[in-house]
Amino acid sequence: MADKVVLGLDIGTSRIKFAEARMTRGGPVITNAGIGMTPRDTIANGVIVDPGTLGSAVRELLSAHGVGTKQVISSVASQSALVVRPIELPRMTTEELEDTMKWEVDRHIPFAASEVVMSYQPLIPPEQLPEEATNMEVLLAVAQEDMIEAHVQTLFSAGLNPIVLDVEPLSACRSLVDIDRDRGAYDSTYALLNIGATTTDLSIMRNGLLSFTRAIPLAGDNITNAIAEALGYEFHEAERAKTEEGTVYVEGAPALEAPRTAEPTPAAEVGPPPPLEAEPPPLPEVEPPPPLESDEGPGKVFDLGADTEPAGPPPEKEPAPPPLPSIHKPTSGSPARQVYDAMLPTLGELATEIRRSIEYYVNRYPDSGVDKVLLFGGTARLPHFAEFIGSEIGLATVVGNPFQRLTIDQSNVTVDIVEDDACYMPIVVGLAIRDMLE
Ligand SMILES: Nc1ncnc2c1ncn2[C@@H]1O[C@H](COP(=O)(O)OP(=O)(O)OP(=O)(O)O)[C@@H](O)[C@H]1O
Numbered sequence: 001m002a003d004k005v006v007l008g009l010d011i012g013t014s015r016i017k018f019a020e021a022r023m024t025r026g027g028p029v030i031t032n033a034g035i036g037m038t039p040r041d042t043i044a045n046g047v048i049v050d051p052g053t054l055g056s057a058v059r060e061l062l063s064a065h066g067v068g069t070k071q072v073i074s075s076v077a078s079q080s081a082l083v084v085r086p087i088e089l090p091r092m093t094t095e096e097l098e099d100t101m102k103w104e105v106d107r108h109i110p111f112a113a114s115e116v117v118m119s120y121q122p123l124i125p126p127e128q129l130p131e132e133a134t135n136m137e138v139l140l141a142v143a144q145e146d147m148i149e150a151h152v153q154t155l156f157s158a159g160l161n162p163i164v165l166d167v168e169p170l171s172a173c174r175s176l177v178d179i180d181r182d183r184g185a186y187d188s189t190y191a192l193l194n195i196g197a198t199t200t201d202l203s204i205m206r207n208g209l210l211s212f213t214r215a216i217p218l219a220g221d222n223i224t225n226a227i228a229e230a231l232g233y234e235f236h237e238a239e240r241a242k243t244e245e246g247t248v249y250v251e252g253a254p255a256l257e258a259p260r261t262a263e264p265t266p267a268a269e270v271g272p273p274p275p276l277e278a279e280p281p282p283l284p285e286v287e288p289p290p291p292l293e294s295d296e297g298p299g300k301v302f303d304l305g306a307d308t309e310p311a312g313p314p315p316e317k318e319p320a321p322p323p324l325p326s327i328h329k330p331t332s333g334s335p336a337r338q339v340y341d342a343m344l345p346t347l348g349e350l351a352t353e354i355r356r357s358i359e360y361y362v363n364r365y366p367d368s369g370v371d372k373v374l375l376f377g378g379t380a381r382l383p384h385f386a387e388f389i390g391s392e393i394g395l396a397t398v399v400g401n402p403f404q405r406l407t408i409d410q411s412n413v414t415v416d417i418v419e420d421d422a423c424y425m426p427i428v429v430g431l432a433i434r435d436m437l438e
């Protein structure tokens, strides 16, 4: 394992993110990391439609950062062509489960597809279930084969060698929660919120097991579109206004002046996001984390994720959340105020959807409250967004930083990536260190 170097790659609708990790005797070290723009029209509804162009963009990004590593672990998101969901089954042996899953899978595919790739993992291995348990939970991932093939083709066209395909929620849980299990992270329930460009992914990790996922089709692009509509801007102008002027204000709090670093790159223009459903869809439910491995070679590996080992040491109770900062609105008529006013209805809608999804989870599993919300994805760069979400949903909310417990080799990793852009990186760091955590 020592000297093993792996690249984690997240190809988002708006941006491509990567992190490289090297396994050393002292643990994983992050040796490179970066962000680039996803070329327009290469991804539609979360599915890659132009692997050639996208592969070239990945290759250029990696070469611009001097990355020579070819071994890559990439991830797919829970969108239109992938379901990641914990399902409940009667208790059975590993062999029985293998048979059952062949049939079970049909009941869980919400998309039309004749060819699917499936992976599953019991949350708790059958032989470790408590004696009295009559049921067991299994994390299921099913993806359209075409979607997986387009992803793998993109990696090949970037000149990479895919080792495994993981799913986003498990990757992020690894770098934000698993990594802290020696500090009692498995004694709490975390809601991870990945707010990207087109989708907000909610994943709830309870006692170290991925217990619930839901994809909300409302995210950064909707905020940009709201600004474009209110101020009569083109999408790219609205995107610039959002990243340069956008700040969120928490009513009733004291003034803030957010030091901000401008997002250097203009955002790619993307199609209008799908309309938000009035009622939350019939949930993808609970999940726990497991990985799936296969030796069939690149392209056939669809991996669910991590080990299911129960956590380590003593539960230290989370300290009480710090009081919310008071944040005043900017002067009426100022550009910041115009952008804020334009964003507010969409931000409110997003907070409502998040709150309803978390409420659904809490109602369904009344013995499990949510202790803390970890926010990430590019939209988490919006200043004071975590405070806003926290105050809207009434839960302690912070921006997740996957670098906190890792050693960083600063020769190829900029301070910006580790600080301001850390919110982009939980997935790629989780992918790169996938097989490096104890
Ligand atoms: N400073 C900022 N303020 C507000 N939003 C920002 C800022 N910087 C980046 N964003 C937004 O972050 C989003 C991109 O984040 P991210 O890379 O996580 O998305 P993605 O993975 O490409 O999208 P998806 O996961 O939906 O496919 C864009 O909508 C962009 O406008």
Ligand SMILES: [Mg+2]
Residues within 6 Å of the ligand: 012, 013, 196, 197, 377
């Ligand atoms: Mg994303």
